[in-house]
């Protein structure tokens with residue numbers, strides 16, 4: 001277990017109030033923050049799943065160690081989840097850990113933290129919340145481009161659509177009638193065109209040979225037409241989705257993050273160019289910039305969610 005402990009003394013250790021947990025497909029990260037700003041962190045890799053009960057036991061063990069180090073039980077817990085969770089609090093889909101399908105998530109989390117107020121939200125939503133705070137922008141659209149396309153929208157400093165009303169599923173916004181098939185089974189979703197794997201597949205089709213992430217990066221540096229064209233389509237799709245959101249809900253800024261985008265700095269410029277081209281006469285284009293928090297955004301958002309409880 002990797003840990004970070006900046007404790008100065010016992011009195012400070014006892015003031016911990018909020019715990020954030022970012023439950024990823026391959027690893028779990030935890031961050032405890034006291035009102036005084038003292039921080040403790042821990043993380044562990046899942047490894048192959050031996051079933052949801054074993055997974056939850058590993059999480060409980062890590063939480064137990066962190067609780068000992070902080071010196072007090074957590075009063076508020078926020079959890080960032082990549083899984084789709086239904087209104088009945090059951091996990092309906094999680095491709096990375098299908099063993100969790102059917103889990104009563106609320107009951108499981110309340111069982112882990114019987115003395116705390118527990119809340120959970122989509123990891124893209126919580127990334128948006130943290131990025132909005134870091135950017136000092138209360139009306140922000142966040143687009144996370146990785147294995148899929150995640151996202152979140154903050155309006156007036158609060159998540160949209162808000163607790164208990166589902167997550168902001170930007171990746172499944174239908175952009176292209178009769179477009180490529182999405183992992184959800186529908187055709188034309190944003191992420192079927194603009195995810196990392198979709199971009200690499202399009203580049204491979206244009207090149208006539210397989211394209212890895214590093215191949216794409218090199219191709220962009222060398223201005224290879226197959227690389228430039230493949231990425232431009234991704235930028236166009238992201239800009240079209242952001243423009244649609246802007247027409248409806250008027251965020252003041254879009255930020256682009258996610259693992260794929262972090263390794264392809266050209267992407268933000270491509271999106272900006274298409275946002276400008278898509279702007280209607282007399283209306284300014286939505287400004288776009290790189291996200292600031294990198295892979296930490298969902299974890300920081302989980303802490304903010306805990307603080308909001």
Ligand SMILES: [Zn+2]
Nearest residue numbers: 172182184189
């Ligand atoms: Zn879809």
